[in-house]
Amino acid sequence: MKKLIILFCLASLALMTGCGGGKQKYDWCNYSDTYYGVAKNDCTETQTKHLAELERIMQVATEKNLEVPPGIYAEYGFLLFKSGKAANSLQWFAKEKAQYPESGVFMDMLTRAAQRQIDKDKQTASQPAAEVPTTEAQPAQETAPAQGQTQS
Amino acid sequence: MRKLIPFLLLFCIAMTGCAKTVTKQECFPGMYAEQPKSILVLPPMNETTAADAKAYYTTTIAEPLSYNGFYVFPIPVVTEIMQHEGLYDTELLYGMPIAKFKEQFGADSVLYTKIKEWDLSYYVIGGTLTVGFDCELQSTTTNAVLWQYKGRVVVDLSGGSSDLIGSIISTAINAAISDYVTYARVANYRTFGTMPVGPRNERYMQDGQDQLFDQRPPAEKAAPAGSATPVSDGTTAQ
Numbered sequence: 001m002k003k004l005i006i007l008f009c010l011a012s013l014a015l016m017t018g019c020g021g022g023k024q025k026y027d028w029c030n031y032s033d034t035y036y037g038v039a040k041n042d043c044t045e046t047q048t049k050h051l052a053e054l055e056r057i058m059q060v061a062t063e064k065n066l067e068v069p070p071g072i073y074a075e076y077g078f079l080l081f082k083s084g085k086a087a088n089s090l091q092w093f094a095k096e097k098a099q100y101p102e103s104g105v106f107m108d109m110l111t112r113a114a115q116r117q118i119d120k121d122k123q124t125a126s127q128p129a130a131e132v133p134t135t136e137a138q139p140a141q142e143t144a145p146a147q148g149q150t151q152s
Numbered sequence: 153m154r155k156l157i158p159f160l161l162l163f164c165i166a167m168t169g170c171a172k173t174v175t176k177q178e179c180f181p182g183m184y185a186e187q188p189k190s191i192l193v194l195p196p197m198n199e200t201t202a203a204d205a206k207a208y209y210t211t212t213i214a215e216p217l218s219y220n221g222f223y224v225f226p227i228p229v230v231t232e233i234m235q236h237e238g239l240y241d242t243e244l245l246y247g248m249p250i251a252k253f254k255e256q257f258g259a260d261s262v263l264y265t266k267i268k269e270w271d272l273s274y275y276v277i278g279g280t281l282t283v284g285f286d287c288e289l290q291s292t293t294t295n296a297v298l299w300q301y302k303g304r305v306v307v308d309l310s311g312g313s314s315d316l317i318g319s320i321i322s323t324a325i326n327a328a329i330s331d332y333v334t335y336a337r338v339a340n341y342r343t344f345g346t347m348p349v350g351p352r353n354e355r356y357m358q359d360g361q362d363q364l365f366d367q368r369p370p371a372e373k374a375a376p377a378g379s380a381t382p383v384s385d386g387t388t389a390q
Contacts (some may be wrong), residue, residue, distance in 0.1 A: 025352070026218055028214075029217075032212045032333045033211075035228065036212075036333050040204075040207055069214070069215075070218050070224050070226075071225060072226075073225055075226040078226070078228075078232075084316040089273050102189050102258070102260075103223060103225070105256070105257060105258025106256075107166045110229075
């Protein structure tokens with residue numbers, strides 16, 4: 001019953017805003033729930049769950065032939081980056097930028113940060129300790145995404 | 153099913169109610185003039201005593217905005233980067249010059265939110281979640297307020313089953329934390345129904361004549377009055 005009511009709310013809302021005519025554009029799966037889990041209690045368990053949910057969202061999008069919702073690729077890449085896989089993160093930032101050009105400035109910033117980390121890892125050649133990127137603008141490195149591709 | 157009937161009736165009343173209507177274009181001309189493509193959501197200012205309200209809001213907001221046709225910057229990533237910059241304090245973020253968000257993230261607009269009310273009330277059967285938002289979408293190029301919403305959303309938490317015991321049990325189940333995520337999402341969907349849609353929605357630039365309840369001046373006056381504020385659920389009046 002509860003589900004029915006919620007469904008009814010959403011359905012009538014969709015009808016009223018008029019966007020109900022088209023097909024579903026995205027499927028966010030249980031994104032809110034797993035993200036809430038992390039927000040409430042940031043530990044390995046909730047993080048793993050959220051990462052798995054991001055993977056599921058991408059998989060479901062392929063299966064149902066939907067678009068991957070905005071920010072999912074970027075968030076996935078960022079989580080890889082934080083876990084020390086800077087080289088792997090680059091392709092996800094590139095994917096986000098390709099699907100959502102609106103994210104360009106932000107993805108370039110993340111790509112530069114990942115690139116710096118990769119360079120640093122090479123130099124030290126020790127265990128990577130992911131550095132969270134800063135928002136400091138670095139206009140000198142506008143070609144960073146291209147570099148990223150060659151590095152990965 | 154019978155439980156649905158009062159709900160439906162209420163809904164009809166809300167829709168046909170005596171509220172004055174206005175078109176989206178009249179209400180939010182800035183949205184049509186500037187045509188923002190992307191929204192950067194800042195963490196909300198929580199003015200309630202419900203500590204969880206902030207997490208509920210941030211974890212459920214991206215979805216309705218994306219369906220509205222906007223690019224929504226990944227909230228966890230943005231939040232973490234800002235925290236790394238020492239911007240833990242929401243007040244500090246809200247005081248930042250808005251042009252910064254364009255420069256560093258490439259955002260067309262920024263969403264500022266104050267959570268005014270987050271109340272759970274339980275009755276013998278079921279209960280309600282009342283959420284009061286005060287939201288403003290501001291342009292990063294002109295600083296203009298493109299869209300705003302002030303009002304309350306009431307979400308019914310009742311299980312809706314016809315027997316009393318069943319209802320009490322379902323209310324207890326509803327109290328499980330994860331369920332509120334669902335209700336928070338419903339509240340957000342209603343709140344953002346008044347926003348003119350963005351370029352990734354098929355009705356982009358075609359919703360200017362959609363009718364809204366004109367909640368601007370009365371809501372602005374009534375908002376600080378707290379519990380005396382009439383319920384306005386922000387749904388479009390088509």
